[in-house]
Amino acid sequence: MERNLELYDVTIVGGGPVGLFAAFYSGLRELKTKVIESLPELGGKVRGFFPEKIIRDIGGIPEITGEQLIQNLERQAKTFAPTIVLGQRIAYMERQKDGTFLLTSTNGEQHHTRTVILAIGHGTWEVQKLEIDGADQYEGHTLHYKVGSLEHFRGKRVLISGGGNTALDWAHQLEPIAEKVTIVHRREEFSGLESSVTNMKRSSVELLTPYVVKQLYGQGTLLEKVLIEHVGTGETVELPVDELIVSHGFHIDLGPIKDWGLDMMEGRIVVNGKMETNIPGIFAAGDIVYYPNKLTLIAGGFMEGPTAVNSVKMYLEPNAQPMAMVSTHHQAFVTN
Incomplete structure (x- = not known):
């Protein structure tokens, strides 16, 4: 020493x-x-x-x-x-x-x-990233693993993937400023605090369960739509999206x-x-x-x-x- x-x-x-x-x-x-x-x-x-x-x-x-x-x-x-x-x-x-x-x-x-x-x-x-081909081209632009500025999402159609407290908190904060907020979660039940889940179900936030994000579509770094898939049936749905927030843990x-x-x-x-x-x-x-x-x-x-x-x-x-x-x-x- x-x-x-x-x-x-x-x-x-x-x-x-x-x-x-x-x-x-x-x-x-x-x-x-x-x-x-x-x-x-x-x-x-x-x-x-x-x-x-x-x-x-x-x-x-x-x-x-x-x-x-x-x-x-x-x-x-x-x-x-x-x-x-x-x-x-x-x-x-x-x-x-x-x-x-x-x-x-x-x-x-x-x-x-x-x-x-x-x-x-x-x-x-390290954040658990979205393991989808081509996702990296949107990262830092219209695909986010953290929310640095709420104003970035003002007037946007925002999709949040996740079902924990962080996902619910971001949805709650973005609801008043985004054009639309949608949450997709791979389980029927959310893992956030009971009060957060109850408030979310009473809000204008659209909740889609059990779904997972399967494909991203857009031009350059700009997202235009996201394909989600039902975990049980395999049914797919296309959602028009401006911004995607991924909250899958670390x-x-x-x-x-x-x-x-x-x-x-x-x-x-x-x-x-x-x-x-x-x-x-x-x-x-x-x-x-x-x-x-x-x-x-x-x-x-x-x-x-x-x-x-x-x-x-x-x-x-x-x-x-x-x-x-x-x-x-x-x-x-x-x-x-």
């Missing part, structure tokens, strides 16, 4: 919502903190794929866009000036003789830390971290109530963790991140208080 590497109390791997809030809380606990994000900007999947999606399941915030949420979390995370490293994917971990950890990224850069919090979501992710890859020796269950890292993994000094929070009755919401991760930070504090300083004071009492927020 290069002996001139700066030693941090905790390195948070992952700069999404959970990692950012954990960084803020780590500052409250006066831990020397580093955040490492594999993407070129903070925010993870929320900023990358859902910047205009309305998020409603965070207590005290009736609604907020993904981009606004990340902007707020980024500002909050920087309260105590953590070191932030972007564009590095951590691949290797080596425990040193003194019990600290040496983390190495895929570009060879190394990071020295006393503890680690893994807040990597589901790891690196391919998930933990990468080399899955070889660190961490206990895994259902593709996630097993933790206890203190967010401790089976490796002393390594903790985890957010979508990557598994424990009974886990709440798979951002709000759940906002509890897990501080819990992991408190466990880090106790790991480093066994006589420390098990939890931080209420943040409003912290010296950084007290004015004379």
Whole structure:
């Protein structure tokens, strides 16, 4: 190990919502903190794929866009000036003789830390693309795997392929501005939240189930119509379409971290109530963790991140208080 590497109390791997809030809380606990994000900007999947999606399941915030949420979390995370490293994917971990950890990224850069919090979501992710000949000619023009700007769809005939919460949320947001919104889903039942499904069935959004997209037709990069096929009967229908949004989920890859020796269950890292993994000094929070009755919401991760930070504090300083004071009492927020 290069002996001139700066030693941090905790390195948070992952700069999404959970990692950012954990960084803020780590500052409250006066831990020397580093955040490492594999993407070129903070925010993870929320900023990358859902910047205009309305998020409603965070207590005290009736609604907020993904981009606004990340902007707020980024500002909050920087309260105590953590070191932030972007564009590095951590691949290797080596425990040193003194019990600290040496983390190495895929570009060879190394990071020295006393503890680690893994807040990597589901790891690196790639959208599950539409596997149809010729689909790539429309991608980024009239075929979309994320919604960057709602205004792009104003007055358009929009077809959404998918049946989860993301597909339903996009349909709900596009309904007032698009000429027409249609959802096709390969199952009769939708997998979104019950209230979202109920609202969609009461809306003007056309729901076609169980159908799948089979063929795209258009000129150059512009879609003109889509052929869909009934899963059961094989019946086909042509739909006039200006824009196609595909929401089929993601391919998930933990990468080399899955070889660190961490206990895994259902593709996630097993933790206890203190967010401790089976490796002393390594903790985890957010979508990557598994424990009974886990709440798979951002709000759940906002509890897990501080819990992991408190466990880090106790790991480093066994006589420390098990939890931080209420943040409003912290010296950084007290004015004379």
